[in-house]
Amino acid sequence: MKLPQEFYRREDVLQLSRELLGKVLCTRIDGELARVVITETEAYAGVADKASHAYGGRRTKRTEPMFAAGGAAYVYLCYGIHHLFNVVSNVENVPHAILIRAGKPLEGVEAMLMRRQKLTVDRTLLGGPGSLAKALGITTRLTGKSLQGNEVWIEDRQILLTANEIVASPRIGVDYAEEDALRPYRFRADAQITYE
DNA sequence: CGAATGATATACT
DNA sequence: GTATATCATTCGA
Numbered sequence: 001m002k003l004p005q006e007f008y009r010r011e012d013v014l015q016l017s018r019e020l021l022g023k024v025l026c027t028r029i030d031g032e033l034a035r036v037v038i039t040e041t042e043a044y045a046g047v048a049d050k051a052s053h054a055y056g057g058r059r060t061k062r063t064e065p066m067f068a069a070g071g072a073a074y075v076y077l078c079y080g081i082h083h084l085f086n087v088v089s090n091v092e093n094v095p096h097a098i099l100i101r102a103g104k105p106l107e108g109v110e111a112m113l114m115r116r117q118k119l120t121v122d123r124t125l126l127g128g129p130g131s132l133a134k135a136l137g138i139t140t141r142l143t144g145k146s147l148q149g150n151e152v153w154i155e156d157r158q159i160l161l162t163a164n165e166i167v168a169s170p171r172i173g174v175d176y177a178e179e180d181a182l183r184p185y186r187f188r189a190d191a192q193i194t195y196e
Numbered sequence: 197c198g199a200a201t202g203a204t205a206t207a208c209t
Numbered sequence: 210g211t212a213t214a215t216c217a218t219t220c221g222a
Contacts, residue, residue: 044217052217053217058205062203076204077202077203078203078216078218079200079201079203079216079218079219080200080201080202080216080218081200081201081202081218081219082201082217082218082219086217101217124219124220128218131218171217172217172218173216173218174217176216177217
């Protein structure tokens with residue numbers, strides 16, 4: 001079942017980042033259904049976080065979706081090539097977001113292999129935010145879309161993860177963020193995933 | 197390890 | 210309107 005709006009609209013973006021681990025990110029693009037278990041996330045804590053695009057309340061055409069109420073997608077292009085998928089959280093005008101960095105395939109493996117131009121499943125299929133978005137067919141076309149729609153959404157499949165399997169560490173590629181660069185806002189669930 | 201990639205923000209004319 | 214520095218990265222040695 002789809003996670004409800006309220007799930008995304010809470011205040012604690014760090015807690016939400018942890019809870020997204022083990023949830024199932026789903027897309028239906030070009031008629032191809034794909035499902036992925038989320039195994040790595042990064043929190044971007046709004047206007048006070050120097051690593052965030054919305055730092056200091058910077059509001060542009062690109063960052064606009066982050067200022068909407070939680071429960072929508074924020075997709076942007078990085079390094080000219082990679083589409084990165086984020087989940088918008090918190091209430092309107094509080095631009096918190098969570099970057100989905102990695103996952104494990106669950107359904108729609110054929111479509112993912114096709115999009116990634118690969119023949120076999122390995123850890124690079126969904127390893128890294130750019131690869132993950134590509135495998136799922138996510139592009140900037142989806143930015144600002146609601147997660148209650150039928151193109152992209154997140155489900156709770158009762159996948160079992162215990163808190164101590166989650167490892168927190170500094171975020172990737174944010175050296176420029178000064179004192180915020182070392183904050184442990186990255187969450188990984190490397191341990192094998194079991195299904196109920 | 198290092199190059200490649202192009203949209204975006206920002207600072208100009 | 211135009212320029213250019215800057216990237217929440219990937220891929221191939």
